Amino acid sequence: MKRVWAIAGITFKEAKRDRILYLLFFFAALAIIASRVLAILTVGDRVKIIKDVGLASIQVFGVLMAVLIGTSLVYKEIDKKTIFTLLSKPLRRAEFILGKFLGLALTLLVMTAGMSLIFLAVVYLHTFRIEWTMLIAIAYIVLEVLLITAVAILFSSFSTPILSSIFSLAFYLIGHLSWGLEVLIKKMKAGAGRAAAQALYTFLPDLENFNFKTEVVHGLPIPAGIYLSSFLYGVFYTAFILGLAILIFRRRDFI
Amino acid sequence: MERRPAAARGSATFLLVLILLGTCASFMALKTRTDTIVRKKVPGSSIIYIPSGKFLRYATFGYSSLAADLIYLWAIQYYSTPTIDDRFDHLDHVFSIINELDPRYQDPYEVGAMIAVDGAREVVSAVPDLSRGRGRAEYARSLFQAAFAILDRGAANNPDQWIYLFDAGHIAMMSLKDFDLAEKYFGQCMKIPGAPDFTRRLYANALYKRGDLETSWRTWLDIYNTAPDERTKRIASNHLYQVKSAIDTGRLKEAVGKFRERYHRLPGELADLVRAGLVDKLPKDLDGGDYVYDPETGDVKAATSPWKR
Numbered sequence: 001m002k003r004v005w006a007i008a009g010i011t012f013k014e015a016k017r018d019r020i021l022y023l024l025f026f027f028a029a030l031a032i033i034a035s036r037v038l039a040i041l042t043v044g045d046r047v048k049i050i051k052d053v054g055l056a057s058i059q060v061f062g063v064l065m066a067v068l069i070g071t072s073l074v075y076k077e078i079d080k081k082t083i084f085t086l087l088s089k090p091l092r093r094a095e096f097i098l099g100k101f102l103g104l105a106l107t108l109l110v111m112t113a114g115m116s117l118i119f120l121a122v123v124y125l126h127t128f129r130i131e132w133t134m135l136i137a138i139a140y141i142v143l144e145v146l147l148i149t150a151v152a153i154l155f156s157s158f159s160t161p162i163l164s165s166i167f168s169l170a171f172y173l174i175g176h177l178s179w180g181l182e183v184l185i186k187k188m189k190a191g192a193g194r195a196a197a198q199a200l201y202t203f204l205p206d207l208e209n210f211n212f213k214t215e216v217v218h219g220l221p222i223p224a225g226i227y228l229s230s231f232l233y234g235v236f237y238t239a240f241i242l243g244l245a246i247l248i249f250r251r252r253d254f255i
Numbered sequence: 256m257e258r259r260p261a262a263a264r265g266s267a268t269f270l271l272v273l274i275l276l277g278t279c280a281s282f283m284a285l286k287t288r289t290d291t292i293v294r295k296k297v298p299g300s301s302i303i304y305i306p307s308g309k310f311l312r313y314a315t316f317g318y319s320s321l322a323a324d325l326i327y328l329w330a331i332q333y334y335s336t337p338t339i340d341d342r343f344d345h346l347d348h349v350f351s352i353i354n355e356l357d358p359r360y361q362d363p364y365e366v367g368a369m370i371a372v373d374g375a376r377e378v379v380s381a382v383p384d385l386s387r388g389r390g391r392a393e394y395a396r397s398l399f400q401a402a403f404a405i406l407d408r409g410a411a412n413n414p415d416q417w418i419y420l421f422d423a424g425h426i427a428m429m430s431l432k433d434f435d436l437a438e439k440y441f442g443q444c445m446k447i448p449g450a451p452d453f454t455r456r457l458y459a460n461a462l463y464k465r466g467d468l469e470t471s472w473r474t475w476l477d478i479y480n481t482a483p484d485e486r487t488k489r490i491a492s493n494h495l496y497q498v499k500s501a502i503d504t505g506r507l508k509e510a511v512g513k514f515r516e517r518y519h520r521l522p523g524e525l526a527d528l529v530r531a532g533l534v535d536k537l538p539k540d541l542d543g544g545d546y547v548y549d550p551e552t553g554d555v556k557a558a559t560s561p562w563k564r
Contacts, residue, residue: 038328041332044361044362045362059317176316218359220359
């Protein structure tokens with residue numbers, strides 16, 4: 001584990017030097033603050049607009065950070081040939097992948113915490129109270145971003161940054177469109193086709209499990225069971241993706 | 256490769272900057288000119304291709320609430336632009352998209368209905384004619400239907416909210432004078448937990464206005480007996496006076512009409528109706544007072560206004 005944390009520490013230091021991170025953070029902060037101006041245009045509840053834009057900004061920019069930095073994380077090491085130096089040390093390839101993931105995860109946590117502080121401050125300026133319930137939505141956004149990070153690292157372990165970005169974004173889109181497949185399955189007749197579609201639906205990511213934005217903004221009740229269920233879903237799916245990344249990376253020949 | 260002398264590099268940079276400034280100035284000038292060219296506008300082209308909310312939901316990738324917000328903000332600006340003549344044509348469609356994207360977003364239901372009702376009033380009196388051949392009254396009616404459609408969606412998506420049924424009843428009663436519809440909406444509204452007491456009074460009033468005096472009497476009596484304060488009791492009492500007066504004067508006018516048919520003249524006084532056997536006895540108003548009869552016209556009315564008791 002010491003080796004994993006060593007790689008994580010180096011990855012964190014490297015990632016926090018990346019200018020893209022601060023550029024995305026700047027735009028996220030701008031979007032969150034600009035929501036105050038946007039809210040002036042509405043008739044009715046202004047805070048709703050601020051909360052929706054704020055949470056969406058944290059999610060969008062969090063995913064962008066994960067994809068843009070994660071997709072070059074492993075590829076850079078291979079491209080600059082520093083991978084040989086690393087793997088010549090008593091470092092397992094699995095430890096390398098896990099260290100990279102943890103390092104980027106820590107970076108994204110810090111960035112999300114920063115965006116969340118700005119968001120809560122903007123909401124506080126309107127409501128004069130700290131909306132702790134927003135943290136529920138933010139916590140699950142973080143879980144989703146960590147899953148996307150794992151996906152970005154998976155693709156980065158065998159593909160170029162551009163293709164990895166496209167695949168990672170495709171994963172994100174599929175994750176938010178999977179309920180369309182559910183609707184299709186309901187219209188299909190029972191049989192092998194429906195069973196195959198059902199299996200595909202179960203296997204494909206369902207990122208809507210981490211989407212509590214609407215419930216939190218409207219103050220709607222959330223079933224207690226879904227907290228643990230969604231959390232474990234995120235943890236296991238992330239573990240699966242990382243496992244896949246480790247498997248591919250172990251077989252990878254860099255010469 | 257040989258490096259060019261510094262002077263040559265400097266003049267090339269200068270030339271490049273000049274070209275950049277020149278092209279920038281050119282396209283800015285061209286844009287200003289192009290904006291002055293008037294292009295033919297196809298009615299409804301601004302929003303004619305917006306799909307329904309159900310399909311748009313799939314395209315928002317989990318940001319359906321945000322999409323609802325943005326479309327709502329756009330709708331507010333769009334409907335507050337009086338120069339867009341056809342802006343009311345797709346009002347229900349636009350607000351149905353917002354409602355389907357975020358069914359629990361409350362403001363669009365009320366604001367959408369308000370825009371529809373204001374639009375209906377504007378259409379009736381606007382110059383030029385906004386109906387574009389459909390007829391002002393018909394177009395206004397369609398806008399009122401849009402208002403009810405929006406509020407019905409609000410009530411269906413938010414069964415715990417009384418406000419939409421209240422708004423619909425209010426529109427029916429005050430704008431359309433459709434007391435049947437008002438009674439239906441207020442009747443549903445008052446059953447929702449948390450609905451204010453006055454919705455029951457509005458229901459009772461709608462019953463009175465549409466002529467169901469017996470049910471109106473029973474409802475007002477119940478309100479009187481269960482009134483939580485003196486003010487509500489007074490209001491109910493005034494309405495009970497009004498309803499009883501309507502019931503009694505109605506019966507007396509009917510009897511006057513029968514008297515006239517029988518004797519080809521109006522009765523000299525109300526007691527004549529008793530003597531003629533057309534009524535058993537003369538009713539009294541809620542305060543025990545007599546009704547006022549005009550032998551010249553045959554009109555019967557209460558001695559005082561319910562609101563001046």
